[in-house]
Every structure is written in C-alpha cells, then in structure tokens.
Amino acid sequence: MRVTDGESAAVSYRVVVKGRLSEHVAAAFEGVECEPGAGESVLTGALDQAGLHGLLERLRDLGVQLVSVNPIDCGRAPE
Amino acid sequence: MAGALEEPVLVATKLHVPSVRPGFVVRAALVERLVAELGGKLTLVCAPAGWGKTTLLSEWRASPAEPRPFAWLSLDRGDDDPVRFWAYVIAALRTVQPQLGAQSLAQLPRAATSLVDAVVAPLINELAPLEEPLVLVLDDYHLVRSETIHESIAFLLRHLPAPLHVAIASRADPPLALAGLRAAGEITEIRAADLRFTDEEADELLNGSLGLGLEPGDVELLRARTEGWAAGLQLAALSARPLEDRHAYVQSLAGDDRQIGDYLHEVLAEQTPELREFLLRTSILDRLCAPLCDAVTGRNDGSERLEAVDRSNLFLVSLDTRREWYRYHQLFADLLRYELSRAEPELASDLHRRAAAWHRERGNVEDAIAHATAAGDFAGASELIARHWRPVWSGGQRETVARWIDALPREVVLGDARLCLARGWAALYGDLPECDRWRSAAERAPLPAPFRDGSASVEEAVAMLEAAHANLNGDVGRALAAARRALARIEDRSSPAQTIANVHLGMAAYYAGDLAAAEAALEAASRTRVGAEWASVSVTALGNLSAIQLETGDAEQAERTLAETERAMDELHAHDAPFACRAWLARGMLCEHYGDTAGATAAYDQAVRLARAITSRLVTAHGLLQLAALDRRRGAHVEARARVREARRVVEECADPGVVAELLTRAERALQLAPAQRAAGALPARVELSERELTVLRLLGTSLSQREIASELYVSFNTVKSHTRTLFRKLGVATRADAVARARALELL
Numbered sequence: 057m058r059v060t061d062g063e064s065a066a067v068s069y070r071v072v073v074k075g076r077l078s079e080h081v082a083a084a085f086e087g088v089e090c091e092p093g094a095g096e097s098v099l100t101g102a103l104d105q106a107g108l109h110g111l112l113e114r115l116r117d118l119g120v121q122l123v124s125v126n127p128i129d130c131g132r133a134p135e
Numbered sequence: 136m137a138g139a140l141e142e143p144v145l146v147a148t149k150l151h152v153p154s155v156r157p158g159f160v161v162r163a164a165l166v167e168r169l170v171a172e173l174g175g176k177l178t179l180v181c182a183p184a185g186w187g188k189t190t191l192l193s194e195w196r197a198s199p200a201e202p203r204p205f206a207w208l209s210l211d212r213g214d215d216d217p218v219r220f221w222a223y224v225i226a227a228l229r230t231v232q233p234q235l236g237a238q239s240l241a242q243l244p245r246a247a248t249s250l251v252d253a254v255v256a257p258l259i260n261e262l263a264p265l266e267e268p269l270v271l272v273l274d275d276y277h278l279v280r281s282e283t284i285h286e287s288i289a290f291l292l293r294h295l296p297a298p299l300h301v302a303i304a305s306r307a308d309p310p311l312a313l314a315g316l317r318a319a320g321e322i323t324e325i326r327a328a329d330l331r332f333t334d335e336e337a338d339e340l341l342n343g344s345l346g347l348g349l350e351p352g353d354v355e356l357l358r359a360r361t362e363g364w365a366a367g368l369q370l371a372a373l374s375a376r377p378l379e380d381r382h383a384y385v386q387s388l389a390g391d392d393r394q395i396g397d398y399l400h401e402v403l404a405e406q407t408p409e410l411r412e413f414l415l416r417t418s419i420l421d422r423l424c425a426p427l428c429d430a431v432t433g434r435n436d437g438s439e440r441l442e443a444v445d446r447s448n449l450f451l452v453s454l455d456t457r458r459e460w461y462r463y464h465q466l467f468a469d470l471l472r473y474e475l476s477r478a479e480p481e482l483a484s485d486l487h488r489r490a491a492a493w494h495r496e497r498g499n500v501e502d503a504i505a506h507a508t509a510a511g512d513f514a515g516a517s518e519l520i521a522r523h524w525r526p527v528w529s530g531g532q533r534e535t536v537a538r539w540i541d542a543l544p545r546e547v548v549l550g551d552a553r554l555c556l557a558r559g560w561a562a563l564y565g566d567l568p569e570c571d572r573w574r575s576a577a578e579r580a581p582l583p584a585p586f587r588d589g590s591a592s593v594e595e596a597v598a599m600l601e602a603a604h605a606n607l608n609g610d611v612g613r614a615l616a617a618a619r620r621a622l623a624r625i626e627d628r629s630s631p632a633q634t635i636a637n638v639h640l641g642m643a644a645y646y647a648g649d650l651a652a653a654e655a656a657l658e659a660a661s662r663t664r665v666g667a668e669w670a671s672v673s674v675t676a677l678g679n680l681s682a683i684q685l686e687t688g689d690a691e692q693a694e695r696t697l698a699e700t701e702r703a704m705d706e707l708h709a710h711d712a713p714f715a716c717r718a719w720l721a722r723g724m725l726c727e728h729y730g731d732t733a734g735a736t737a738a739y740d741q742a743v744r745l746a747r748a749i750t751s752r753l754v755t756a757h758g759l760l761q762l763a764a765l766d767r768r769r770g771a772h773v774e775a776r777a778r779v780r781e782a783r784r785v786v787e788e789c790a791d792p793g794v795v796a797e798l799l800t801r802a803e804r805a806l807q808l809a810p811a812q813r814a815a816g817a818l819p820a821r822v823e824l825s826e827r828e829l830t831v832l833r834l835l836g837t838s839l840s841q842r843e844i845a846s847e848l849y850v851s852f853n854t855v856k857s858h859t860r861t862l863f864r865k866l867g868v869a870t871r872a873d874a875v876a877r878a879r880a881l882e883l884l
Contacts, residue, residue, distance in 0.1 A: 057541040057548065057558070059572035078397040081470075083477045116306065117184050117469055119364060120394065 068128040069108055071099040074121040081118060085111060096123060145499065148422060148454035150227050152207040152272075153193045160332070160339045161194055162187070165325060169195045172323040176295045177316060178302040179309075182327035185366025185466045188304040189274055191325065195302075196270070203268050203300070204231045210275045211421070213501050215538070217283040218243050218531040221254050224271070228262075231269050235261055238708065244531035245671065245712035248564065248748040250283060251290050253711040263296035276305040281534060285310050292316060331363030345372050345448070353385040360388050366466050370398040373448065377405045399470040406447075413440040414449070415478070418471030419486045419509070421502070422454065423461045430493040431486050484510045491515060500527075504539050513547040514583075517554060522587040524557040529669070537561040552580040552593045559600050564713070564749045567608050574600045595624040595632065602639035609752035609789025614643035631669050634660045638676045642717070645679055646753050646793040654683050671714045674703050678718025685724050697721055716746040716754045723761060736765055753795050756785040760798050767806060776806050822865050822881055831858040833884065836875040 077097040082090035088101035088111065103111060108125075115122065155161070169178060169191075180188045196205040208227040214220050222243055225236035238261075239254045246253040279285065289311045292301065303309060316322045332340065334351075337358040341347045349357070361367030371388065375381045403411050416432050417423055428437035441461060445451045450467035454460040463471065475483055487510030494503040500523045507516035516539075524536045540548055540558045548554045559573030577597050590596035598621035605614035618640035625633050641657035644650075657680040661673060677700035685693035700718045709715050723738035743758035759782040766775035779802045786792045786799050802808075824832065834844045845855040863869060866877045878884045 057537075057545060058569060059549075059576050075394050078394055078400070081394055081397075081473065083473070114469075117466065118394070119183055119185055119366065119466065 066102040066104045066107070068100065068102050070124075070126050070128050071111065071115070072123040072125075073097050073099065073115060074123055077120070081120075085114065100128065144455075144460070145422070145502075146223075146226065148460045149209050149211070149223060150207060150230055151209075151455050152196060152205055153189055153209075153452060154456075155190070155193050155197045159190060159194070159344070160336050162191055162330075162336065165191055165329060166195050166198050167200070169323065169325075170198055170200045175323050176292055176301065176321040177313075178300070178323045178325070179313070180302070180304045180325045180330075181306075181308055182325075182330050183306050184469075185364060185464070186327050186330040187365040188325075188330070190365075191330070192272055192274065192302060192304055196272075203270050205270045205272055206231045207272045208274065210273060210278050212278050213505075213535065213538070215279050215281050215284070216532050216534040217250050217281055217287065218246070219535060220279070220281075220284050221250070221287070224273075225258070228258075228269075228271065232265065241708040242711060244529070245707065245709050245714070246531060248283070248713065249711050249745070250287050255287050255290055256294075259291065259294050259296050262299050265296075265298040268298040268300065270300045270302055272302045272304070274304045276303045276309050277307045279309075330365070332358060332365060332368060333363070334358055337363070337368060340368060341372050345376065347372060347375060347381055349381060349385065353382055356385055356389055366464070367398075369448070369450075370402060374398045374401040374405070399467070400474065402449075403471075403474065410440065410443055414444065414471055415475045416482070416486055418463065418468050418475055419483060419506075420490060421462060421505075423463070424459050427490065427493055431489050433489075484512075486510075488512055488515075495519065501535075505542075508539075508542045513543055516543060517547065517551050518584060518587070520557065521551075521553040521584070524560075525588040528557070528560055529671075533561045533564065549576055549580055550583065552577045552582045552596070553584075553586055553588075553590075555580050556590075556596050556600055557588075559604075563600075563603060563607070567604060567750055570600070570604050571608075574604060589631065591626060591630075591632065592624055595621050598624065599632065599636060599639070602636070602643070606639055606642050606753075607749060607751050609756075609786070609795075610791045611643050611647045611753070611793035612791045614639060615647055618643055629663065634663045634676075635669065635672055638672050638679075641676060642679055643793075645683060646757075646795060648794040648797075650683050650687055654680065654687070657683065670703065670707050671709065671712065674700060674707065674709055674712075675714050675717055677703065678715065678721045681721040682717070682724055685721070685728060690725070690728055693721070693725060697725055711745070713745045713749040713751075716742045716749075716751055716758075719745065720754060720758055720761070723758070727761070727765070732765060732769070736762065739765075752785050752789050753792060756782045756789075756792070756795050756799065759785070760795075760802050763802055763806070772806065776808060779803055779806055779808060822883065824862070824865065824878075824883060828858055828862055828865075829883070831855060832862055832874060832878055835859065835862070835871045836884070 074096055076092045076094070077090055077099075078092075082088075082092070082097075082099075085099065085101075087103070087107070088099050091098045091100075099111070101107075101111075112122070112125070172178060180191060182188055195201060196207075206227040207230075208223050210220075210223075214223060222240065225240050228235045236258055239258045242253040242257075273288075288301075288309075292311065295301070313322060317324075334355055338351070338354045341349055341354055341357065357368060357371055361371055375384050378384050403414065406414070413428070413432060413436075417428050420427060420431065423441065425437035425441060428440065429435050441451070445453075445461075450464035451461050452464060454462060462468075472483075487506045491503050491506035491510060491512065494500075494506060500519065504516055504519045504523075507513075507519060520536075520539050524539070528536050536557055540554055540561070543554070548558065555573050555577035559570045559577060562570040562573060574597055577593065577600070580593075582593055586592075586596065590599075598617045601617035602614050602621060605611070605617060618636050621636040622633070622640065625636060627633070637656045637660035641653045641655075641660060644653035644656060647653075657676050660676045661680060677696055681693045681696040681700060684690075684696055697718070700721070704710055704712075704715055704718060719738050719742035723735045723742060726732075726734035726738055739758045739762045743755055743762070746752075746754035746758060759778045763775040763778035763782065766772070766778060779799070782799055782802070786795055789795070792799075830848065831844065834847060839847065841855045841859065842852050845852045848855070859871075859874075862874055866874050866881075868874045868877050875884065
C-alpha cells in the first residue's frame with residue numbers, strides 16, 4: 057500500500073474463458089458480468105490492474121482455461 | 136522466531152510430509168522419472184491447482200526406489216517474507232539434519248537486505264560436506280512474490296551444494312532464471328501435460344479406489360471430458376457415485392460443458408444437511424482441527440465430522456501423524472467458499488470472527504490477524520497489529536508487518552496513527568520517501584485506541600520515526616530536532632524510548648559536528664540496558680561512540696569501546712547486519728590510527744556495503760571519503776577521485792549533510808577535483824555567463840552545427856568550440872540539449 061492513491065485507473069476488460077461458467081462460479085466474481093456461451097464464456101468488468109490479476113488468478117485456481125484478455129475501448133485509451 | 140507467531144504444533148504442520156493415501160493412484164511412470172533424475176539440481180512440478188503436484192511429490196518420497204530423505208515445506212501466503220521463509224526452510228532441513236543452519240538462523244533477524252551473504256551462503260557451506268544426499272521440497276511456491284526470496288533461491292540453485300536436490304511445486308512458472316539451468320539440463324520438469332491421467336490411471340481411480348464399476352467406454356469419456364485433470368476426475372466421479380445409473384450420467388456429461396463448480400454443487404447436494412453445513416462453515420479455515428471447527432460451527436461434533444469428511448474422500452488432507460490438523464485441498468476450499476458466499480453471504484464474516492477469537496486466545500497472531508481482517512473486524516485487526524508489530528519488526532520480518540497493514544482498507548490505516556507509524560517503520564529500510572510519507576500521515580491521523588508497543592504519545596512516536604528517517608536520509612538538522620522533540624516528550628527516563636532517542640540524537644550530533652553533545656547522548660544511551668529487541672541500537676550507539684572517542688583524542692578509550700561493540704556484535708551475530716555500519720566505520724578509523732591500512736580498507740568497505748543496504752547516506756559518503764583518503768595516500772589517484780565523485784553523488788541526495796559536506800569539499804580540493812569534474816548532474820548554485828556565451832548558448836538550442844554557429848557569429852570554429860566547452864563546464868552538463876535545458880531551468884535563457 058502506498059500513502060497516496062495509485063494512478064491505476066479502472067479499465068473495462070473482456071476475458072474469454074473455455075467452457076460454460078456456471079452461475080455458481082460466476083457469482084463468485086464480484087463486479088464482473090458473465091455471459092455463458094456454448095464453448096466459451098465471456099466475463100466483462102471494469103477492473104484496475106490489481107483487480108484484473110486477482111480475477112485471472114481465481115480463474116486459474118478454479119481450473120478455468122483462459123482464451124483471451126482484452127481491454128474494451130470505451131473512448132478512453134487502455135493503460 | 137518464526138514460532139513467535141504461531142504455536143510449534145502449527146509450525147510442525149508446515150513441515151509434515153503428506154502421506155500417500157490408500158486409494159490414490161500411484162503415477163508409477165512419473166515417479167520413476169523423478170527417482171532417475173541423476174545429476175539434476177531442480178525438479179519443477181508446474182501446473183494449476185488439482186493436477187496432483189503434491190501427491191506426485193509425496194509418492195516420489197514414498198517410493199522404495201528413492202533412498203534420500205525429504206525435507207518438506209508447505210508454503211503459506213504468510214511465508215512471503217524473506218526472514219520467515221528462510222526460517223522455515225532451515226526448520227525443514229533440520230528435520231533431516233538437526234544441527235544445520237545454526238549460524239544462518241541466528242543471523243536471520245538482522246540480515247535485512249544482505250540475506251544471501253548472511254544466511255544462504257553459510258547454509259550452502261554447511262550442506263556441501265554432508266555425506267547423505269537429501270531433497271528439499273518447496274510446495275506451493277507460487278505463493279511467494281518477494282523478489283528478495285526469488286533472488287535467494289536463484290542463488291541457492293546457482294551454487295547448489297552436491298548433496299542437495301531441490302523440488303518446487305508451483306501453479307505458475309517461478310521467476311528463478313531457469314533458462315540457464317534448462318539449457319544445462321539441470322531441471323526435471325513435470326507439467327500439466329505430464330500429469331494428465333491416462334485411461335489406465337483413470338480406470339484405477341474410478342473403478343479401483345472409488346469403485347464406480349464403469350465400463351471402459353465410460354472411463355474414456357470421463358477422462359476425455361476432464362482432460363485427465365485429477366481434481367476434475369475426482370469431482371465428476373464423486374458426483375456420479377450416489378447415482379443408480381452411472382452410465383447414463385457419464386453419457387450425459389459428454390455433451391455437457393459444465394465447469395468444475397457445478398460438480399461440487401452436486402456433490403454437496405448429495406451430503407447430509409449437517410455435513411454440508413459443516414463443510415461450508417469450515418471452508419473459511421486455512422487449517423482445521425476439531426476444537427477450531429467447533430468454535431466456528433458453534434457445535435461440538437467436529438471430530439466426528441472431520442472423520443466423516445475424510446472417509447468420503449472429500450478432499451481432506453492430513454497435516455500431521457496425530458490426526459489433529461487438516462486442511463482442505465485448495466481447490467475444494469475455494470469452491471466451498473464461493474458456495475458459502477452465494478448461499479449465506481452474511482455468514483462468512485461471523486465465522487471469521489469466531490476463528491479470529493479462537494486463534495487470538497491461543498496466541499496464533501498470524502491467523503488471528505488474517506481472520507479478523509477477513510471478517511471486516513478492522514478494529515480488532517488493528518489492535519492485534521498494534522500489539523504485535525514491534526517484536527515482529529525487530530525480528531526482521533518487516534514485510535510481514537507491511538503485509539498485515541496493506542491488507543486493511545486505506546481509510547482504516549490512515550485513520551490510526553499506530554498503523555501509519557508501523558507501516559512507516561516497515562518502509563524505513565527499503566523506501567525512505569515512502570517512510571516519510573507514512574510519518575506525515577501519522578501526524579495527521581487520529582489515535583483511536585492507546586499505543587500497545589510502548590510508545591507514550593503520537594508526538595513521541597512520530598518524532599522517533601522522523602529521527603530514524605532523517606539519520607538515514609542525511610538530514611542532520613532535522614534528525615537533531617526530531618530526536619530532541621522525542622526526548623522532551625518522554626516521561627519515563629528508564630524506558631527503551633529514552634535510550635533510542637539518545638542514540639538518534641548522538642548519531643545526528645556526530646555528523647552535525649557537535650562531538651560533545653554526541654558523546655554525552657551516546658554515553659547516556661550505552662549505560663542503560665535495553666531489551667533484546669533493541670539490542671541493535673546498542674551496537675550502533677557504541678560504534679558511533681568509539682569513533683567520537685578516537686576523534687577527541689582518546690584512542691585507548693576508543694579501543695575499549697570498540698571491543699565492547701564487537702562483543703555485542705558477536706552475541707547478536709550482527710557482523711553482517713546493516714545497522715553495524717557505524718561500528719565498522721569506527722573500526723576502520725582505529726585501524727588507520729594504528730597504521731593498519733589493510734584492516735582499515737576492509738572495515739571501510741564493509742561499512743559502505745552495509746550502509747548502502749539500508750540507504751544510510753552519510754555513513755556511505757563518510758566511508759567512501761575515508762577510502763579515498765587511503766587511496767590518495769598510496770598514490771592511487773584515479774581510484775581516489777572515483778570514490779570522491781561517488782561520495783559527492785551521495786551527498787547531493789542529502790538535504791543537510793552536516794560535516795560530511797566539509798569533508799567532501801576538502802577531499803575534492805586535495806585531489807584537485809575542479810568543479811567541472813564533479814559528477815554530471817550537479818546543479819551549480821550561481822552561474823554567470825558572458826554576453827558572448829549567452830549568444831552561443833541560444834544558438835546551441837537550434838539545429839545549427841557549431842560550424843554554422845561560427846559562421847553566424849563571424850567567429851572561428853575554434854572560438855565556438857571554446858565557448859561551448861566553457862558553457863558545459865559552467866552549467867555542469869555534457870551535451871547541447873542538457874546545456875539548453877539547464878539554462879532554461881536556471882532562467883538564463
């Protein structure tokens with residue numbers, strides 16, 4: 057923790073994972089929307105760097121396979 | 136020392152080698168590969184959770200073909216602290232060789248940033264002559280984030296003593312500079328692809344241990360569906376177990392793309408309500424024993440429940456041989472926690488509170504703080520931290536203190552002067568500017584509850600931290616003022632605080648040039664006895680005192696004081712401790728006094744090295760200048776100048792370097808270091824440029840070459856070159872762009 061608030065702003069990310077994430081698992085990720093698909097599921101949410109890494113780590117720990125991670129351009133340049 | 140945070144019983148659970156459970160599928164081919172790796176340094180088992188890493192390593196150990204003993208360490212999040220990490224590594228090694236690591240353990244608390252020299256190197260030397268080879272297992276290495284730890288392990292691997300083989304299990308590739316080892320064929324790597332269950336192994340698991348009675352076709356299906364992932368197979372199998380028509384169920388899974396979480400949901404649904412409740416509630420615990428489970432569930436059937444869970448193959452891992460402590464497999468626990476937060480979201484906080492209380496009663500500080508924080512009981516966590524941070528910090532575990540505080544919300548920390556101060560102390564030896572910011576935050580922060588670490592008031596505690604910071608940072612005036620403020624506030628003249636404040640006063644007065652005040656303060660400090668956790672302070676005080684006595688002309692007294700200092704250093708195993716830098720400086724000065732140039736050089740070298748490790752600027756500069764003087768005396772002028780230039784760079788970082796500034800200018804004059812030869816980047820105080828020089832400077836800011844400038848000004852090329860050289864010298868720069876930038880900064884242009 058630094059005394060002054062870090063400049064890591066929240067960016068919207070789109071994380072694609074393999075398989076269908078059940079509602080049980082999806083509910084575990086706060087602040088993140090989950091669209092279960094047929095072969096893949098899409099998670100979207102506004103996250104700062106720490107939040108993004110936390111999400112990826114939890115996905116890893118649950119044995120969920122990552123397909124891609126991309127920032128979503130909403131008119132603001134991603135970090 | 137690591138045990139100061141936890142009961143010995145809990146420490147033992149981290150060193151316990153997981154036994155191979157009956158019914159586990161033995162990965163014979165993989166074990167054979169591991170046993171056969173001869174001449175390799177490292178076995179790396181790297182795969183996400185649930186692939187069977189730990190199981191494989193325990194099977195390897197249990198294999199009759201493997202003769203070596205295993206030193207096992209199961210890492211926790213809290214082990215991400217260099218001091219604690221190595222304390223546990225040594226403890227693990229001692230389960231095989233009980234005499235190992237005494238020196239390293241003793242030096243650990245004071246090692247600060249010289250971990251490799253003070254701890255790892257001696258350990259390597261102790262291991263090298265051992266006759267019996269052994270294996271060190273580091274399980275869950277992905278929990279380690281500290282660069283210091285990674286560097287120390289990389290060092291161990293580079294200089295691995297022959298009898299030792301290291302095995303690391305991790306969910307992610309560890310940053311250990313493995314490319315070199317890989318190229319040399321020194322690593323045996325096992326990855327997820329290797330850990331996939333084959334059809335035969337899947338058959339053994341599903342039809343053997345779990346007795347599902349599936350047809351080969353179904354086994355293949357399940358194996359393919361889970362891609363041979365052990366945890367997936369296990370859970371899928373458990374969800375199939377209670378069903379009548381398992382065949383149909385397995386078939387239905389084929390077209391299904393459900394994730395592991397769904398299987399858990401089903402497995403849970405199949406348990407009795409009581410057991411389900413037990414599983415969910417105890418999922419918040421990192422480690423479980425029956426009494427703790429009872430405290431959390433509010434019942435008294437913990438023993439029976441644990442047995443039931445164990446019998447049902449529900450991912451319970453035993454942590455000792457007495458059936459006392461267990462933990463859930465990480466994956467299982469994670470899924471349970473998600474289920475808990477989904478089904479009963481408000482309950483988790485309450486459960487954590489109960490766990491915190493249980494651990495607090497038993498003095499398990501680390502667990503108590505973790506649970507209090509997780510419960511959102513920030514007041515409780517703050518109280519625990521306020522009470523326990525000081526001895527943990529003094530024991531060298533600064534990163535642990537930082538971690539505790541960083542886990543709290545920022546507003547909570549900024550709302551408690553005690554936490555801001557502790558965080559500042561944790562930053563003192565690594566990040567001086569951040570340390571100062573925390574001190575400043577502490578000044579503004581309220582004091583919601585009394586100090587628990589012996590501090591009398593916020594003003595006193597802040598002044599103390601400020602003095603410590605200023606002494607390292609090279610701000611003598613500020614250190615003096617702060618130390619005096621602290622002394623004024625201390626009511627109890629016999630408290631450790633009085634001694635420490637006097638030491639800071641003495642150290643600052645020394646570099647302020649007030650030897651009388653320095654001597655008085657340090658003598659007062661050295662006469663009082665302080666507790667073990669402040670012993671480092673007496674080494675600093677005595678070391679500095681010895682230097683003063685020498686400078687005031689009493690060499691004999693200086694010798695006696697230094698001897699006392701060195702006795703203290705022996706007792707504390709503090710020869711490589713950064714805070715001993717002033718003592719080494721004094722030793723250098725005494726050696727010089729008696730004409731022992733070699734001894735003096737070695738002592739000054741050590742002083743500078745240690746001082747740099749904690750950013751003690753004035754001691755660094757002072758040491759460099761002493762070394763420069765020795766160089767000059769033996770005619771090594773080039774080296775001497777280099778050292779003096781370095782000293783100048785260090786002094787320029789100091790807001791108020793006191794007499795060191797004098798020493799520096801004297802040294803520069805003696806070596807005829809003209810101002811132009813000072814380190815580039817030195818900003819001159821006053822620069823006067825002639826009209827001509829200004830004109831040339833302006834043109835240097837354009838894209839004209841020097842020849843073109845000469846032509847513009849109707850002068851010779853050599854004249855322009857000469858002016859340019861003079862400009863560079865006056866402005867203390869080496870390029871045109873820098874000259875223009877500097878001139879603008881000085882508002883000359």
